[in-house]
Amino acid sequence: MTTDHPAVTVGVDFGTLSGRALVVAVEDGRELGTAVHEYTHGVVESALPGSGSRLPPDWALQVPQDWRDVLRFAVPRALAAAGVRPEQVVGIATDFTACTVLPARSDGTPLSEVAGFADRPHAYAKLWKHHAAQPEADDIVRAAQESGQEWLGRYGGRISSEWQYAKALQVLREDPQVYAAAERWIEAADWIVWQLTGEENRNLCTAGYKGIHQDGAYPGADFLALLRPDFADFTAKLEFPLSQLGTPAGKLSAQAAALTGLREGTVVAVGNVDAHVTSAAARALEPGHMLAIMGTSTCHIMNSDVLAEVPGMCGVVRDGVVPGLWGYEAGQSGVGDILAWAVRTSAPHEYAAEARREGVSVHELLTRKAAAQPVGGHGLVALDWHSGNRSVLVDHHLSGLILGLTLDTRPEDIYRALIEATAYGTRMIVETFEASGVAVEQFTAAGGLLKNAFLMQTYADVLGRPINLLASEQGPALGAAIHAAVAAGAYPDIRSASAAMGRIERDAYTPDLERSAAYDRLYAEYRTLHDHFGRGGNDVMHRLRALRT
Template sequence: MSSVDGGGDRYVVGVDYGTLSGRALVVRVRDGAEVGGAVHEYRHGVIESALPGGGPALPPDWALQDPEDYRDVLRHAVPAAVADAGVDPSLVIGIGTDFTACTVLPALADGTPLCEIPELRHRPHAWVKLWKHHAAQSHADRINALAHERGEPWLGRYGGKISAEWQFAKALQILEEDPEIYRRAERFIEAADWIVWQLTGEETRNVCTAGYKGIRQDGRYPSADYLGALNPGLADFVTKLDGPLLPLGDRAGSLSARAAAWTGLPAGIAVAVGNVDAHVTAAAARALEPGRLVAIMGTSTCHVLNGTHPADVPGMCGVVDGGISAGAWGYEAGQSGVGDIFGWFVRHAAPAGTDSHERLTELAAAQPVGAHGLVALDWWNGNRSLLVNHDLSGLIVGLTLATRPQDVYRALLESTAFGTRMIVEAFVSAGVPVTDLVAAGGLTSNRLLMQIYADVMNRPLSVIGSAQGPALGSAIHAAVAAGAYPTVREASAAMGRVDEGVYQPDPHNVRVYDALYAEYRALHDHFGRGADDVMLRLRAIRNAAVDAAVAQPDSVLEVVG
């Protein structure tokens, strides 16, 4: 497939909005060559302790962001990437974006975020709630309990549980903790769609976030009757989700004059429908065929694959018609903490001399599999799949006075591989084939980690051929939106890349990991399926102590469990 012009190269820009920064990538349309890129760090990063400008401390498990940081990516990263590429901006024919999800914000009908209204800026619920805002777990529990009680037909599509990370749990939290903010919010919109609104001046919604994060199945959202039974004030929530719903790869609109001034790109070029960072990566990894699972590994991991039919898979994030690409049922699962767990250990637990990923990886790689005598649960940021409970926490078993930092580090690496194996086995048990595995994301540069995954899974592991999978995937969708390719599948074949079978399982390591995995499963089920709720009780004690400290910071605290 050739590029749209007949006599010269044309380019597209993919913009990947991550947890801490946004990355812009300039990509050649005819072959997917990455010719320039730039990164812009968010000025406010993740807002976890207090709002910008001060104010009371935020409660536990909150994670907010400032939407102005997202606009700054367009102002800084996009022009810098085009300059880095050394191409004439007039040769750029489209722009596509992807976002973390569910990252969602309340806004007015014209798209103005409520946190940008001066009299609301001091109200925490007016701000963007980042994907890892986990303070709505109790609201998610109520959503799930009532859905089970009523036999809501959509619940099975989400593995039997709705996540605290998703739109409805976050909206219910806003309604019950700050009803004025809920009332003032004329729109409740994914950041993935909001940034497209900023680029085009037109409100649209994408089928991916609507299906996975917005509980939209078979052409409808949960009924007003069900929502009103949760809370009478929530009965109108679906009206806040209004906006044209478009398939992935479609043209959402044209780049507005305002956004052209921000980006330095030509006004009127195609803007692709919004998408999610994980789901858009499947196209970049040439992984749109059914059964080819992509694990997008960064601060967290998202597992996506296409299937030929819908199936109820316990503990999954969802199955959505066209959720990854048109003509297939897209499945999603995930782990709420992966790279974040490794980073926690390096920052807070590794002693001087070993406090770097490079050094710990070197030391961990030198030991035989199983020699550390440890097994860990990968729940430092809760569990997304299979248990869908963000009140769960981490665990390491087997520590002794002989345990060294590299032992713990390797056990943490292995725990995330065990979590992925649980997910893959759940897919297969439910009749959703997983034929091969592709790793993508920043963690693919750690060769020890990739070999561990191949050994734990006992499968060859392929690796995406790009260090910027989400941005490349967004660029692929931009090329389709601009008319350069008729379908995302054809654009993926021409512009995506993958290195096949880079890591092969070692038979000896496989046998040892099978034994360790059996111990992981036993701990997983004991602490995660109700046999021992100590993690939940400890979190409740912690939250009570923190709440008391916020209410009376100068008092002596007494916590009664």
């Protein structure tokens, strides 16, 4: 049965393993209906679909058809769940993990779908967590330092293996034919908008944070030639006029309307990144308000009216989150992934049996057991580098460490130490911003890990500051829907739309002073290990990785 809802927008959030569509009331941000589509291929980490050939370590690919299927299945189901008619939808917007980037033909066809390329790994989309381009990232940094590239400071002095140029250079070095055949090198955030409108569009956000676009330009051909002479023309594969966030990218094509069940001609907003778009959902757009989007990894997003060089940040971009301010990004490569690893590898069968008897997950069982301990009771301190370090070291060839293990160490001890390590990593990022002159005045959290109350309280205790929460489980999709409302003309700008449609619960967690004091001592130990293994005191993690590969 169809109900008489007012105007709505649709936000579509493309995550690591699935995509989610959310229908939102333009008037006040009420969430009316949602649907999720799990990717058929998930993350391609071991072998290409239909192939027995193994992928090397640190690879993470995706199949673009999985993204189209989100439009085909999740959007119609969300509309049905909301009970709204297609004519009530005034706009649609998307967000994506980033840097998730793919080679394509000039008409937008992914190279992996072109005859003769399905069995070539480099023809597929490289997911954000594809870290195999670390040597290329290192080479880019060295060349930038030696040639005095001014843009390097905007990225904290380091370029990540996750970003566009490093991944493209890896393609050129390892499969020059794929590189030559790729007429476009495009973020998935822009490619999916292309699928909706039938017209190519590029957004300012991914270009700035993932594509080294600063002050109106990409790195020049002379610089790229320092890396390889045949890399000098790379920018031509991604150079395209950039669109401001919250503006229309075009109108929904007839083909996309048939795919999604929406009306042809519906406004389609410019693409965006999942973390950055969530700032609007959390009402975290003002200077000094840091938002941590906590899931498999964590992204830290903050706006400021101050331009500063913050060591190890992922980038600072003018208008990168909201027009008129400098948008900063930092992050941790592994958080939820690390806890999942602990459950998968350190919890014995009897823990799984106990969890089944109690009707809870092993995560919940370990959390309860860990929460019963005093601070420091496990005698452990860990480094949260199982997926490398994004900020502030920007080195994805670092690895995890747990110090203090004994024959008495239990799974819940390890689980708690890893929770604490991720909190220490966040504190390191906050302190680095403040030491660089960028004040962090408020801290808000969003994402799937908010369900773990013990984890969130630990973060408040380690940070020694209150934590606000995004009062929605659909942060990126809600943020996308807010941007769709702006693009459709329902609000004059992102700030006003965020104020009307966003959700925030202030001071949901406050620090316990006694626990905070105890964590200060443990954090000092974390910092010592962080600097020793991450800043050249002992390069053993790199040597071990070299042996493995």
